[in-house]
Amino acid sequence: MAASFLFNPTTFLQSSSSSSSLTSQKHTVKRTSVCKPLCILPNYPPNISKRSLSISLTSLFILSLTGNTTNANAAILEADDDLELLEKVKQDRKKRIEKQTVLNSSNKDKEYLQDVIYKLSKVGQAIENNDLTSAGSVLGQTTDADWLKKANAALSQLSSSPEEKSQVDTFNLSLTFLYTSVTKNDIEASKSAFVDSATAFEKWTTLTGLVGQLKGL
Incomplete structure (x- = not known):
């Protein structure tokens, strides 16, 4: 069907009206030979498929x-x-x-943090028993206690995100209130400050991924 649209209608009618069938055949062959190269599709380059294209x-x-x-x-x-x-x-x-690499190589820091859990556990038991004297002896006289300095060094070393650093700030602020409340022998304020301190520390361990590496949480 497509090849027929390439013939000139006038030429095609003239060739069909000739008296000689042989001449007609020759004309037909001639027209066909002229048509043939026209029917050949252009030589387009092959499509290139690149699997890397999205x-x-x-x-x-x-x-x-x-x-x-x-x-x-x-x-x-x-x-x-x-x-x-x-x-x-x-x-x-x-x-x-990177965080996991730091945690895996921070054995000393994890020892300091493990000590924090131990001391908070002892302080919590003492406050629950309304024994602020024992709680004070575990905490130490001031926030300059050696165990707390080491704990803060570890907390600072292992904190990278703003959320982690925020929980460290909350922990230290709550712990300061705890020291003050225990010194004043204020049992209710001591309970509240202790809960805030322990909660902030637990959230921090969850954020850093240490919650499964420290005992007592």
Whole structure:
């Protein structure tokens, strides 16, 4: 069917009206030979398939052919969002690996933090028994106690995110109130300050991933 549209209608009628069938056949052959090269499809280069091209870029190309610039722009934004999300995932994974490396190599810091859990446990038992004298002896006279200095050094070393540092600040502030309340022999204030201190410390261990590496939590 497609080849018939390549013949000139006038030429085709003249060739069919000749008296000689042989001449007609020759004309037909001649016309066919002229048509033949015209029917050959152009030699286009083969399509190259690159598996590395993303689906987003392919969709964008199709949309650009249709002239739908709105959807094309949306596809660009979607591709950018995907790249940003992928980069964020990579960065988060890198931070987790770095954090885990630090935790695994911080045995001394974990010893200081384990001591914090031990002392908070003793202080909590004493406050529960309304024995602030014993609680004070475990805490020490002031916030300059050696165990607390070591604990703060470990907390600072292992805190990297704003959330972790915020919990450290809450822990130290609550512990300061605890010292003051115990010194004043204020049992109710001591209970409240102790709960706040213990809660902040527990949240910090959860954020840093140490909750499963320290005993007594």
